Amino acid sequence: xxxxxxxxxxxxxxTRVKLDPTGKSLDSAGVSLVVNPYDxxxxxxxLKLKEAAGAGEVIILTLGASxxxxxxxxxxxxxxxxxxxxxxDTANADARAxxxxxxxxxxxxxxxxxxxxxxxxxxxxxxxxxxxxxxxxWPCVTVVTKLEISPGKVRAEREIEGGIEVCECALPxxxxxxxxxxxxxxxxxxxxxxxxxxxxxxxxVTLSAPGLVTSSMSLPxxxxxxxxxxxxxxxxPELVRILREEARVI
Amino acid sequence: MGSFAGTDFxxxxxxxxxxxxxxxxxxxxxxxxxxxxxxxxxYEDATFPMELIPAMADLGIYGATLPTEYGCAGLGSVxxxxxxQELERGDSGIRxxxxxxxxxVMYPIFAYGSEEQRRKYLPxxxxxxxxxxxxxxxxxxxxNPGGMITRAVETKDGYLINGAKMWIxxxxxxxxxxxxxxxxxxxxxxxxxxxxxxxYSAREQKRKFSLRASVTSELIFxxxxxxxxxxxxxxxxxxxxxxxxxxxxxxxxxxxxxxxMACYCTALEYSKTRIQFDRPIGGFQLLQAELxxxxxxxTKAQLLCLQLGRLKERDQATFPRVSMAKRxxxxxxxxxxxxxxxxxxxxxxTSEYPVMRHMCxxxxxxxxxxxxxxxxLIIGEAVTGISAYR
Numbered sequence: 001x002x003x004x005x006x007x008x009x010x011x012x013x014x015t016r017v018k019l020d021p022t023g024k025s026l027d028s029a030g031v032s033l034v035v036n037p038y039d040x041x042x043x044x045x046x047l048k049l050k051e052a053a054g055a056g057e058v059i060i061l062t063l064g065a066s067x068x069x070x071x072x073x074x075x076x077x078x079x080x081x082x083x084x085x086x087x088x089d090t091a092n093a094d095a096r097a098x099x100x101x102x103x104x105x106x107x108x109x110x111x112x113x114x115x116x117x118x119x120x121x122x123x124x125x126x127x128x129x130x131x132x133x134x135x136x137x138w139p140c141v142t143v144v145t146k147l148e149i150s151p152g153k154v155r156a157e158r159e160i161e162g163g164i165e166v167c168e169c170a171l172p173x174x175x176x177x178x179x180x181x182x183x184x185x186x187x188x189x190x191x192x193x194x195x196x197x198x199x200x201x202x203x204x205v206t207l208s209a210p211g212l213v214t215s216s217m218s219l220p221x222x223x224x225x226x227x228x229x230x231x232x233x234x235x236x237p238e239l240v241r242i243l244r245e246e247a248r249v250i
Numbered sequence: 251m252g253s254f255a256g257t258d259f260x261x262x263x264x265x266x267x268x269x270x271x272x273x274x275x276x277x278x279x280x281x282x283x284x285x286x287x288x289x290x291x292x293y294e295d296a297t298f299p300m301e302l303i304p305a306m307a308d309l310g311i312y313g314a315t316l317p318t319e320y321g322c323a324g325l326g327s328v329x330x331x332x333x334x335q336e337l338e339r340g341d342s343g344i345r346x347x348x349x350x351x352x353x354x355v356m357y358p359i360f361a362y363g364s365e366e367q368r369r370k371y372l373p374x375x376x377x378x379x380x381x382x383x384x385x386x387x388x389x390x391x392x393x394n395p396g397g398m399i400t401r402a403v404e405t406k407d408g409y410l411i412n413g414a415k416m417w418i419x420x421x422x423x424x425x426x427x428x429x430x431x432x433x434x435x436x437x438x439x440x441x442x443x444x445x446x447x448x449x450y451s452a453r454e455q456k457r458k459f460s461l462r463a464s465v466t467s468e469l470i471f472x473x474x475x476x477x478x479x480x481x482x483x484x485x486x487x488x489x490x491x492x493x494x495x496x497x498x499x500x501x502x503x504x505x506x507x508x509x510x511m512a513c514y515c516t517a518l519e520y521s522k523t524r525i526q527f528d529r530p531i532g533g534f535q536l537l538q539a540e541l542x543x544x545x546x547x548x549t550k551a552q553l554l555c556l557q558l559g560r561l562k563e564r565d566q567a568t569f570p571r572v573s574m575a576k577r578x579x580x581x582x583x584x585x586x587x588x589x590x591x592x593x594x595x596x597x598x599x600t601s602e603y604p605v606m607r608h609m610c611x612x613x614x615x616x617x618x619x620x621x622x623x624x625x626x627l628i629i630g631e632a633v634t635g636i637s638a639y640r
Contacts, residue, residue, distance in 0.1 A: 073272065186279060189310030189311065189325055189333065190318065190322075191310075192272045
């Protein structure tokens with residue numbers, strides 16, 4: 001089974017982001033970059049499927065600047081077989097342009113399955129997986145927490161409000177991974193050494209003009225200082241009143 | 251993601267390769283996810299976290315610098331050092347476990363053993379199926395191991411060992427022990443002793459205030475018959491034993507940086523959030539002097555280790571060079587731990603913070619694998635050409 005995992009390099013969630021002077025994107029200085037955590041579930045699932053089948057290939061596909069090769073290397077260290085980096089200037093790119101570039105490479109690779117994270121934690125777009133499926137004309141199951149593959153067929157469980165939905169579709173398909181799908185492995189020291197010898201193919205791509213333009217970004221307002229309502233049991237009624245009437249959270 | 255940020259005042263990351271950073275980050279994440287949540291309880295209960303033995307094997311910690319043909323990771327020296335740094339950021343006892351397994355048992359089997367011995371032990375030790383210990387120190391022979399009284403007398407069936415070893419990390423856990431004994435003509439020789447060999451027993455040394463999450467034992471040999479094939483053919487003379495120690499000391503020099511980082515980062519965070527006299531205590535000059543000293547000493551220790559590692563990769567990490575890093579870095583870490591404890595005030599003595607645990611551990615680390623003073627004399631001999639203790 002040939003599996004393509006789409007991976008995005010994103011700022012570490014511990015990073016305190018700052019805006020760049022244009023106010024339309026993030027200041028990349030001093031930001032440490034990591035594999036998008038939801039993509040780690042996708043990588044792990046691909047590796048597990050390959051191991052269960054005893055054969056196959058896991059290809060990591062990334063679009064971004066040349067530094068994104070580091071994220072691919074991480075996935076190779078976990079056990080993926082090879083990587084492809086589509087080098088492009090993503091400063092003004094929208095989800096459509098990125099999905100077009102990814103899907104045209106996926107079409108050439110003609111995999112049995114495409115796995116993505118359910119969303120990237122930086123822009124929270126959650127568009128690329130479904131858009132790739134749409135462009136390829138393949139079925140797509142999003143926010144998947146359990147995946148079973150039988151010949152030519154996918155059975156996936158996905159999170160819905162208050163419950164679980166079970167879906168079936170044919171292969172090839174696009175699946176987006178949710179937390180809970182699996183427990184991503186650590187890159188082992190052996191895996192890291194082996195990854196050095198694995199291929200990362202770099203290709204320059206030009207993205208189509210964006211249909212969507214970011215007009216501005218802003219940081220959330222700072223939190224105001226807390227207020228002591230009182231102490232002991234006597235303070236409870238007042239606290240409840242404030243939570244209900246002022247904060248309107250209960 | 252969201253893991254320990256480390257201490258890197260001099261952008262030393264820019265001197266590391268991509269693989270070295272990946273190795274460090276992978277072990278760092280493991281320590282954050284798996285070790286830190288359980289270590290305080292194990293320390294309090296004086297138990298080793300047995301559940302982490304296979305997890306560390308999956309990660310590839312054991313014998314990580316040995317070749318892949320024996321199931322090991324084939325890491326470079328700096329990458330290995332960074333892995334030890336991260337393990338010891340968790341706890342010196344866990345790093346000790348890994349050091350003994352890799353540097354003191356797998357290394358001598360690799361360096362001094364026969365090909366059959368390598369094939370028999372190394373892959374299983376890399377997988378954590380076999381645990382090792384190293385018996386050199388005796389109750390009355392610590393800094394002077396050459397005076398050991400454990401004897402191995404050749405018989406028609408092999409060697410009959412009699413004697414006792416003390417302060418042996420992993421002793422009770424071990425399936426295989428590398429034991430050093432005197433043979434004919436007082437020649438020191440290394441043997442592989444397997445658990446269950448008649449006449450071999452281990453007794454755990456309890457009631458420690460240090461390295462509580464690590465097993466320390468006494469090994470006893472009473473007419474213990476070792477078959478001839480268990481002699482380590484090339485492990486001849488004290489020099490061979492000291493060769494193993496040099497490997498382990500190298501890991502300790504890196505490990506101490508990890509302990510120091512854990513303490514310094516705790517103290518730094520505390521000093522920014524602890525309010526006294528209406529301001530964070532980190533705003534006071536006395537506190538800033540402490541923090542400035544600590545980060546400077548950690549940075550110097552990092553530079554020592556990094557260059558030592560590069561020398562080791564060129565096979566130029568002579569034992570006095572290793573001694574310098576072990577001596578400096580462990581003393582530095584102990585000092586950082588004590589000063590961090592001081593900054594945390596009363597909070598510093600509790601298990602809410604890792605500082606006092608590291609401080610207590612480092613008291614052992616300062617003593618084992620060549621005491622601070624012995625390393626002083628090794629460096630002294632290296633620069634003067636005159637041995638102060640022989």
